Amino acid sequence: MTVMQTFGNAIWNALDGQLWFWIKGYASFILLGSLIWIWTSRRAKGTPYRDLVLYLFPRNLYFHRTMKAVYFSLVPFVFVLLPTFILLAAGAYEVASRTETSLSLWLGHRPEIGTTWISITTQFVVFILSSSFATYGVHYAFHKVPILWSFHRVHHSAEALPPFAVFRFHPVEYLLTAGIPPLFGGVVTGAALYMLGAGQVHPSLIAFVALYSSWEVITGIFNHSHVPISYGWLNRIFYAPVLHQVHHSAELRHRDKNIGGGFNLVIWDHLFGTLYIPEKNETYRWGLNDEEFGDANPHLTVTGFYLEPFRHAWGTISAQRISRRVRGLGGTSTAVKDI
Ligand SMILES: [Zn+2]
Numbered sequence: 001m002t003v004m005q006t007f008g009n010a011i012w013n014a015l016d017g018q019l020w021f022w023i024k025g026y027a028s029f030i031l032l033g034s035l036i037w038i039w040t041s042r043r044a045k046g047t048p049y050r051d052l053v054l055y056l057f058p059r060n061l062y063f064h065r066t067m068k069a070v071y072f073s074l075v076p077f078v079f080v081l082l083p084t085f086i087l088l089a090a091g092a093y094e095v096a097s098r099t100e101t102s103l104s105l106w107l108g109h110r111p112e113i114g115t116t117w118i119s120i121t122t123q124f125v126v127f128i129l130s131s132s133f134a135t136y137g138v139h140y141a142f143h144k145v146p147i148l149w150s151f152h153r154v155h156h157s158a159e160a161l162p163p164f165a166v167f168r169f170h171p172v173e174y175l176l177t178a179g180i181p182p183l184f185g186g187v188v189t190g191a192a193l194y195m196l197g198a199g200q201v202h203p204s205l206i207a208f209v210a211l212y213s214s215w216e217v218i219t220g221i222f223n224h225s226h227v228p229i230s231y232g233w234l235n236r237i238f239y240a241p242v243l244h245q246v247h248h249s250a251e252l253r254h255r256d257k258n259i260g261g262g263f264n265l266v267i268w269d270h271l272f273g274t275l276y277i278p279e280k281n282e283t284y285r286w287g288l289n290d291e292e293f294g295d296a297n298p299h300l301t302v303t304g305f306y307l308e309p310f311r312h313a314w315g316t317i318s319a320q321r322i323s324r325r326v327r328g329l330g331g332t333s334t335a336v337k338d339i
């Protein structure tokens, strides 16, 4: 088998698994969404069945003009970016094992310490915390580093959140978001494996993460939907969909809040002061900001969606250069992040 065939097979297998994940994810959206509708509308006896369909599939959201570019980008996203993501995610275990091997060669082999139970628990804790921290860190950087924000703006310029908004990403952002957390999680877990004297990641952890990714797909769909699921007081421990829906708010009070950290944890938002628990029935609108809203949204067209981030990034670099020159001449300057 040639290298190309092997690569092609790996891509196809990853895609095949992904398609089923997403089909199950959207089926779960319909099922859970219907249950929520039945729960919330049970008081109004005789509510027509048609209302359930309108609740799950509101035309104004699915056919919102900010969704046009998302539907166009579905084909490259599903056929190129998703398989890449799966290959990178699966690479975390490979990175962990190679890190452990390199450390053993460099520092000498360590005997296995503790019981198997301690070793497995430590691997779970280290892998989940390091991967979720890296996911938080990358998302945080996309908000705070001006040149990265230029690309993440595409995700935030959605003014409607039907469940397909989960695919709204610029390719530059997606590759970094997909690549860095498994790499970081893999290196940290590899270091833990070395300290524990364990040769490789325990199969139960690999099985857990594979199972968990189904849940992450479902929560990802609800996070980017109009169905406001809250976990009540548990919102302070787990990342409920309402927290991410607020993350997409155009309002100033919600800016850079609920950055999330993978594995549906809010621990990093707690630690870094970015947690925002919305009030019950709090109202706000989705979008980038007041200025780049409606007709002024920079990502309404497909070209705007793909190319505007590069123009914006270039503007950011130029502004930074001018700002440095002004400071060099003894003047004062402010940060260049525009919104
Ligand atoms: Zn964001």
Ligand SMILES: [Zn+2]
Residues within 6 Å of the ligand: 155, 224, 244, 248
């Ligand atoms: Zn989002």
